[in-house]
Amino acid sequence: NLCGEAGAAQRALEDAFLRRFLAGTFPGLLADEVVLKRRGNLLVLCALLGRALPPHKLYFLLGYAETLLGTFYKCPVRLELQTVPARVPYKHL
Amino acid sequence: MAAGWLRRLCQGSAFPVSYASRIMQKQYFLPSSNLMGARLAGSYGDTQEPKTNPLVSISDEPETLYKRLSILVKGHDKAVLDSYEYFAVLAAKELGISVEKVDKPPKTIERFTLLKSVHIYKKHRVQYEMRTHYMCLELKYLTSSTAAVYLEYVQRNLPEGVAMEVKKTKIEKIPEHIQKPVWDTLPQVEETKVKS
Numbered sequence: 001n002l003c004g005e006a007g008a009a010q011r012a013l014e015d016a017f018l019r020r021f022l023a024g025t026f027p028g029l030l031a032d033e034v035v036l037k038r039r040g041n042l043l044v045l046c047a048l049l050g051r052a053l054p055p056h057k058l059y060f061l062l063g064y065a066e067t068l069l070g071t072f073y074k075c076p077v078r079l080e081l082q083t084v085p086a087r088v089p090y091k092h093l
Numbered sequence: 094m095a096a097g098w099l100r101r102l103c104q105g106s107a108f109p110v111s112y113a114s115r116i117m118q119k120q121y122f123l124p125s126s127n128l129m130g131a132r133l134a135g136s137y138g139d140t141q142e143p144k145t146n147p148l149v150s151i152s153d154e155p156e157t158l159y160k161r162l163s164i165l166v167k168g169h170d171k172a173v174l175d176s177y178e179y180f181a182v183l184a185a186k187e188l189g190i191s192v193e194k195v196d197k198p199p200k201t202i203e204r205f206t207l208l209k210s211v212h213i214y215k216k217h218r219v220q221y222e223m224r225t226h227y228m229c230l231e232l233k234y235l236t237s238s239t240a241a242v243y244l245e246y247v248q249r250n251l252p253e254g255v256a257m258e259v260k261k262t263k264i265e266k267i268p269e270h271i272q273k274p275v276w277d278t279l280p281q282v283e284e285t286k287v288k289s
Contacts, residue, residue: 005167037253044253 162232168256196229
């Protein structure tokens with residue numbers, strides 16, 4: 001939503017869908033909100049997860065999410081996951 | 094044969110089949126085809142031919158020249174734009190492109206006022222604003238290939254989401270029919286007009 005650029009509404013809709021999709025594929029594992037980045041055509045999703053699932057299941061969900069989102073949005077999607085032992089508390093002062 | 098063996102191997106493990114099998118198939122097919130080609134043709138052909146890089150193309154056409162290349166970058170965050178400006182100016186200097194000027198137009202703020210509550214309370218509102226910072230980079234005297242290389246490099250390293258790029262180029266060319274004034278080349282037409 002920069003001044004003079006179109007496509008803000010489509011990007012907002014895509015963001016909302018992506019957040020819901022990731023909340024569904026990793027149920028109860030998301031430690032923090034997903035960070036979405038777009039470089040040209042590439043879509044990079046950076047997510048922090050808790051350590052409830054074993055690694056091979058996480059890799060399966062990673063590949064599944066990447067291929068499914070790539071076929072939905074017709075653009076290369078890269079999902080970067082990082083596991084965190086506990087949720088990081090934010091304090092607003 | 095190789096593909097079937099690979100698929101059976103992959104399905105035994107817990108890994109996703111589509112990911113690994115496609116990559117491994119690509120890797121395994123190449124050595125078999127190279128060996129087959131070598132046996133049939135012999136290894137003499139490659140060593141005697143000069144090695145040409147397929148990515149580099151040499152053409153004899155005269156290159157179009159650009160008098161000025163202006164790149165406008167927009168973003169929400171001024172610090173990101175400043176770092177990108179440093180990067181773009183450094184890249185231009187390394188390639189030998191002369192930078193005319195780096196302009197920073199003032200930011201534009203788009204504000205709107207909404208009602209704070211869902212139902213009533215008209216007197217209590219919330220204001221949002223979106224700030225867009227600009228940075229204009231102007232480069233002098235480029236050839237088309239230089240411009241293509243520089244723009245591709247700079248655009249591939251554009252920061253995510255924040256900066257957008259708008260490019261304007263000015264081309265200098267003089268068409269042949271304008272080079273000489275008309276009244277010098279056609280005197281005969283004027284004489285006939287005067288007579289009639």
